[in-house]
Amino acid sequence: MVHGTSGYRGTRVGVTQGSAPRHQSDNGAGEQLPRIRVPYWCAKGHETRLVFLKLPDEQIPKMWDCPKCGSPATRDPGHAAPTRPEDEIFKSHLDYVKERRSSQDAEVVLAGALERLRARGVLPDQLLGDS
Secondary structure, three states, rough: OOOOOOOOOOOOOOEOOOOOOOOOOOOOOEEEEOEEEEEEEEEOOOOOOOOEOOHHHHHHEEEOOOOOOOOEOOOOOOOOOOOOHHHHHOOOOHHHHHHHHOOHHHHHHHHHHHHHHHHHHHOOOOOOHHH
């Protein structure tokens, strides 16, 4: 999910206020930046707790994708986030490949790849009864 504002504001976890850039040695100077733990709940009841820098409430995302089911999660446990339209549902790499290629195209690509492997001697001709 893309958020309009970032809760991190360009700071990685573990950075201390006043510390040197990453490529310089850290001499221990500076103090830890305050952090807060923010809970999110999805419609299925999964709870996710994220750690953010302590920022004003309007800069912390109101919604987050549930890492367990991919549904939108909100900071209010009593009000589930609205479900996404069908065209915004998560798609795997295979889903995108299937959108671009038919089954016949996939067979042609697979046959070509197997032929190239056999020509290099990587696969035997009788692999899985293939002839």
